[in-house]
Amino acid sequence: MQAFQADLSRFERLNAQVLGVSPDDVETHKKFSASLGLRFPLVSDKDGAIQKRYAPGRITYLIDRNGIIRHKHTGPLTQEILDKKILPLVKELQQ
Amino acid sequence: MMETLILSAAALLIAAPTSFAAPPKAGDPAPLFEAPSTAGTIRLADFRGKKPVVLAFYFADFTPG
Numbered sequence: 001m002q003a004f005q006a007d008l009s010r011f012e013r014l015n016a017q018v019l020g021v022s023p024d025d026v027e028t029h030k031k032f033s034a035s036l037g038l039r040f041p042l043v044s045d046k047d048g049a050i051q052k053r054y055a056p057g058r059i060t061y062l063i064d065r066n067g068i069i070r071h072k073h074t075g076p077l078t079q080e081i082l083d084k085k086i087l088p089l090v091k092e093l094q095q
Numbered sequence: 096m097m098e099t100l101i102l103s104a105a106a107l108l109i110a111a112p113t114s115f116a117a118p119p120k121a122g123d124p125a126p127l128f129e130a131p132s133t134a135g136t137i138r139l140a141d142f143r144g145k146k147p148v149v150l151a152f153y154f155a156d157f158t159p160g
Contacts, residue, residue: 016149020151021152028116068123090147
């Protein structure tokens with residue numbers, strides 16, 4: 001999530017919404033957000049129901065404005081992956 | 096005998112239920128959800144027609160990444 005915060009203004013310029021999802025409750029999410037200064041929402045998936053509809057593990061989906069999945073990244077997100085992969089794909093969606 | 100055992104084991108593996116029957120892939124519609132968040136209730140459907148969404152699943156707060 002730290003990597004996202006570092007790049008958040010770039011996602012915002014591209015009019016993309018970043019959402020983090022984990023099984024933590026909202027209170028824990030709020031403490032975590034405050035500790036890192038996160039400015040994007042963290043969603044509480046307490047019973048794992050959301051993740052069950054997607055895929056297990058650390059996984060990131062890029063969803064276009066029509067609600068269609070355009071890209072799926074498996075594994076942890078590093079600054080490099082955000083910069084070289086995710087952001088360029090978001091940029092493509094603007095065109 | 097060994098062959099039967101291996102085959103039975105394979106059959107069990109194939110039949111094992113999984114909660115991730117068919118994970119959605121590129122080109123599929125993103126499964127909709129509604130859930131509480133640090134910014135109130137989030138509905139994926141609310142972003143439709145407005146902005147792309149980067150949906151990032153992670154294991155837990157206060158862990159790296």
